[in-house]
Amino acid sequence: MTNRQAPPSELFATPLAKYRLDDGKLVEALERAAWALEDADEAGGQWCDNEGYDGYTSYASLDDLPTRDPAFAALKTWLDACAAKFAEALYWDMDGRKLALDALWVNILGEGGSHSGHIHPNSVISGTLYIVMPQGAGALKFEDPRLPMMMAAPPVKADAPEPAKRFVYRTPDAGTALFWESWLRHEVSPHRSETPRISISFNYSLEAG
């Protein structure tokens, strides 16, 4: 008796989208704008000192980046278009709803800095645009959202294909943005370069249309 059958179906995929910002001048302008914030944002600097953040983030101190610098305004326009494309890729029925950028913040991570595992509550789409990613830049690590349910499952083999892995790593080039659904847990691995790792992160929420 044989047991011939097709490979198992892959159900409940977790999309991770990659979009390329093909505008080197804008990427450079965003880098300058990030450093200008780091220089001027005393409340943010204080927050980073208090929280032990190894570098600078505007996450807790500034919520109006698109009005502070035209580079952030241009970025918002581009991100809005990407978010709409991602919603299409997710087959979301947007009838009567629209995506709204409700958070946009800069991260300048110094050598040895990292960001432990987290999700982005109260949002539907999250992501990051990478601005400066030197050799040794901390990788972004995604975690299988079903991990808490895998009580007795063994680990997977080292050569398992990416869809079967429990953790997936990405180290995007400058000018690349990654988009994912906000419930997807992720972390930034330790940054191993004297050159700071600069990125701009964002959240989209759903609003009534």
Ligand SMILES: [Fe+2]
């Ligand atoms: Fe995050």
